[in-house]
Amino acid sequence: MLDAIGVGSLEDLFAEIPEGVRLGRELDLPEGRAEQEVYEELASLAARNGHCDDEVSFLGAGMYDHYVPALVDSILQRSEYLTPYTPYQPEVSQGGLQVMFEFQTAISELTGLPISNASVYEGPSAVAAAGYLAKLETGRTKLVASRGVHPHSRAALRTHAAGYRMAVEEVPLTAEGATDVAALASEIDDDTAAVFLQQPNFLGTVEELGELAEAAGGKGALVVCAADPLPLGVLKPPGEQGVDICVGEGQTLGNRLDFGGPSFGFFAAQERFIRKLPGRIAGETRDVDGKRGFVLTLQTREQHIRREKATHNICTSQALNALAGVIYLSWLGKRGLVEIAELMLRRTHYARQALGLEAINPGPVVREFAVRAPDLDALFERARAEQINPGYRLGSDYPEYEDGLLIAITERRTRADIDRLATVAAAAREGVAA
């Protein structure tokens, strides 16, 4: 090969790298290893993690222990989905493109909004992407977010907004853990580009979205709602309640926990934003023989065409995770989505009663709720001894709920699991009282 190139050695190929920037030594990394040795090293690291098969986990707060059917794993491991890249050549990418089109359809159905893109990175950065769209659309300087929006989403919004030069103001929650409508209305002015809500909110409260959207209206601000797609099986779609843009974290749709990623984010909107959406969009068309097919469309929004005038900088997104989402939704199907949401709703309601702890958000909830516990340290200690993870402690994100615990009830948490948690909570309470 060197002869064909016309050089004498491999080193000659690197002659253009100046001496001053050459490493001149080996990388200080361990030597390469056999496959079985690498397997053993990583498997032993993995064995040191307390995962959701090792304990009964009530952790949620943005990612949830839902059952992922074997069907998803099986299809995702097909090389034809796993190993191509973005479908730049549609003639040999119809599988991936049609999946995107189906995904867009499913997200549109769930959110009640007419258009969706083919995925963004994940939930919180999707919220930030909606902020950028609001800036492009309105040219205004201020974003208003309910404190019911996930703390990571509000943080990501602030981080990104520092770039696109917008301020983020927060609206408090009421004593019942819902967004304060009056406070929201008073925070919105002529400088407000968008209002951010979440359904259900971070505490699990089902927000009165219609009322909030109405309060937000009138001053020209866009209404953005972050939503969890699974509870939307029973909840009124955001698109039917005055919401302009609905984004969210898609992990609950057939994606693993993976210690927080990769999952996917989704981005759905009213029709008028179609030329401002971030990321890939698949569209239907025909080939030269009149055969139905799919292509990446409206690419003049995107960085590879429009460069500094692009509507977002995103390129590689989460196509494989979105595929998991659409397979999962097909598996649940029209009736299954309702059934699973209703199952969670009933078990969550049961859990709230069984635990007998003071509710932070006594109103309607679907899969998650917040309570006050008199001594969280004691509760966690007892629960850990029973291989139970009681949930997420709210104190670090919400000083106002220092004794707050957020408890998630997925379809994997049975009545028996809930009763065990209730027993532990009762014992902890008695221990404190004694």
Place this chain on the structure above:
Amino acid sequence: MTPDPSATIFERSREGRRAFVPPAPDVPEVPIDELLPASARRGRPAELPEVSEPEIVRHYNTLSKMNFDLDTGFYPLGSCTMKHNPKLHERLAALPGHARLHPLQDPAYAQGALELMWLLERALSEIAGLPHVSLQPSAGSHGELAGLLLTRAYHEDRGEERTKVLTPDTAHGTNPATVTMAGYEVVKVGTAADGGVDLDDLREKAGEDVACLMLTNPNTLGLFDSNIEEIARVVHGAGATLYYDGANLNAVMGIARPGDMGFDIVHFNLHKTFTQPHGGGGPGAGPIAVSDRIEPFLPVPRVVRRAGEDGPEPRFDLEHDAPKTIGRLRGFHGNFGVFVRSFAYIRSLGGDGLKEASESAVLNANYLRARLAEFDEYLPIAFDRTCMHEFVLSGRGAKGKLGIKTLDIAKRMLDHQVHPPTVYFPLLVDEALMIEPTETEPKERLDDFVEIVGSILDEAKEDPDIVRNAPYTTPVRRLDEAAAAKRPVVRWRPGADNPGDPERAAGSGASDGAGGSGVTPTA
């Protein structure tokens, strides 16, 4: 009869069919309207498909067969580093200790995951030659945004306000798009006759209002910019940061490090250099490595290693408090599943293996470049120098002499069961073909590719229409992208009119601008 493969899963729906069986109810069947007020409830169910498991399997298996993939054939997509994805990595990522680990698990019970992240950070730090790493960004473009937000925080901390970011005219599209998102103005720097940065132009533009120069080295022409030390001097002299777009890091691992070249901030594309499967467009991950002066501003949380308190065992933790941090870029800690695969890759190859990977990538690219020089009359190389891991040809000869465009050549390659190179990028090369074979292709595949290019040019000499009308053997042939953009149909609706019906297609002539499939990837 075989069903139409283009029928969506929604069109396969039949009332009453299902795959999911719900778990047995075990709590009181309280009526739903007692639990959820009518005002909050969905009026009608979402119109998801009603299909059985065998139908779902057949549908997605059938669709998969309409995809070309790396596990099947040569995929020299320039700037995307389509190298083999070892199967071990999938097994490791699926271990319950990884796949079933909740991101908010108490760090005391996630020591294995945090140690893996810490070890990956240390390895990336060594490869970049920069001391500090954050794994958080979700992809290359997210890493770029992190880099500019860090730059802004760094300058603001010094009381400086800077408004411009320099990007070469050869830059990936994500660079200028990122600049705008980060609130800066793009200023383009020209390319010199040798394909590197035009130093005079850089000196002229690198003023006190410039915050950063974003650079890819080797650049998108596949050329190493040997003036890099001088470029760094000019940029630092102006008080700006130097940003390394890591899309092309696969050329120089263990050979030259961005930190030693003078870069302040680097992003890695784990899905390129460190072989996360590309997944049809993600997931990826875009960790960043930075110098000491940028470190205080890194995103939170940070992975930290604390000396053992009750023994020699170190403890790993997540640190959320950093007074000058830019904050969070996303939820949780980044794409951990990607970290597992990339860490396994680094462990498998080791330091020497990573260097060998880069050497082989450069060898393969130069071999292919030398072999394709045979067709110089039709596909001249854009800059005739030793290349690094990729190179760019121009289709201007074929266009002028044979009447076939680069897009036609790319489409004809599809009939030969190879994926075409990246086309029409970089923008400054007329009819560009950007070719990156990667190190995991054997010589035979490169030779096959040369033969394919030769046969396409030969048949064009006989009858250019053969190439102009390609492809012929693919699941669909050339698609009407203009029609798709003119009246976008972006979801399935029952009974909706067919976007490709002949009348409608005839009425669409307007273009959505630059061609869809004739475009480039990056980040």
